[in-house]
Amino acid sequence: MALEVRVLQVGVSAIRGVRAEVLGAAGLGAKNQVDHLDTTRHWALLVDGEVVGCATVVEVRGVLLRAMAVCARRRGLGLGRVLLAAVCDDVAQRMWCNARLPAVPFFLACGWVEQSPVFDMRGKGLHQRLEWIPDAQAAD
Numbered sequence: 242m243a244l245e246v247r248v249l250q251v252g253v254s255a256i257r258g259v260r261a262e263v264l265g266a267a268g269l270g271a272k273n274q275v276d277h278l279d280t281t282r283h284w285a286l287l288v289d290g291e292v293v294g295c296a297t298v299v300e301v302r303g304v305l306l307r308a309m310a311v312c313a314r315r316r317g318l319g320l321g322r323v324l325l326a327a328v329c330d331d332v333a334q335r336m337w338c339n340a341r342l343p344a345v346p347f348f349l350a351c352g353w354v355e356q357s358p359v360f361d362m363r364g365k366g367l368h369q370r371l372e373w374i375p376d377a378q379a380a381d
């Protein structure tokens with residue numbers, strides 16, 4: 242039977258579990274004070290009613306996508322792409338992120354573009370700044 246996949250805008254409490262499961266301390270760090278700002282938005286990816294993915298958008302130096310994750314047992318099925326497409330549709334404006342290096346191919350496959358060389362983020366490993374430009378998608 243086909244899985245029921247949904248992406249919903251939610252309060253942060255709905256995604257704390259999956260965020261912690263996938264991103265660990267990096268997903269629960271001090272920066273999470275921004276989780277509760279009026280301008281911050283959170284999305285949950287649900288499969289058959291279970292939250293298996295998350296993403297957060299914060300207004301900082303533009304519109305920042307952060308803490309995007311799909312739980313390990315649901316990866317490689319196109320669900321991250323579904324989640325990211327829903328976030329991009331909802332936000333509908335230029336966004337940026339500092340992607341962990343292993344996740345960069347995912348973002349590039351989803352139409353994001355490189356905005357910086359790879360850099361070491363103060364003890365959090367190699368990252369690359371990427372950007373999503375809505376007009377660029379529409380022009381494809």
Ligand SMILES: CC(C)(COP(=O)(O)OP(=O)(O)OC[C@H]1O[C@@H](n2cnc3c(N)ncnc32)[C@H](O)[C@@H]1OP(=O)(O)O)[C@@H](O)C(=O)NCCC(=O)NCCS
Pocket residue numbers: 263308309310311312315316317318319320321322323339340341343344346347348350351
């Ligand atoms: C990055 C992440 C969200 C991708 O989720 P996912 O559900 O596995 O991704 P999808 O299955 O939707 O993949 C979408 C596309 O990206 C590609 N892709 C995904 N991960 C990839 C990888 N590691 N290397 C190369 N391509 C990759 C897929 O091949 C697919 O391309 P296609 O549709 O052209 O075949 C997931 O791996 C994850 O949560 N990782 C750990 C947390 C993390 O790093 N988050 C990002 C923080 S910056």
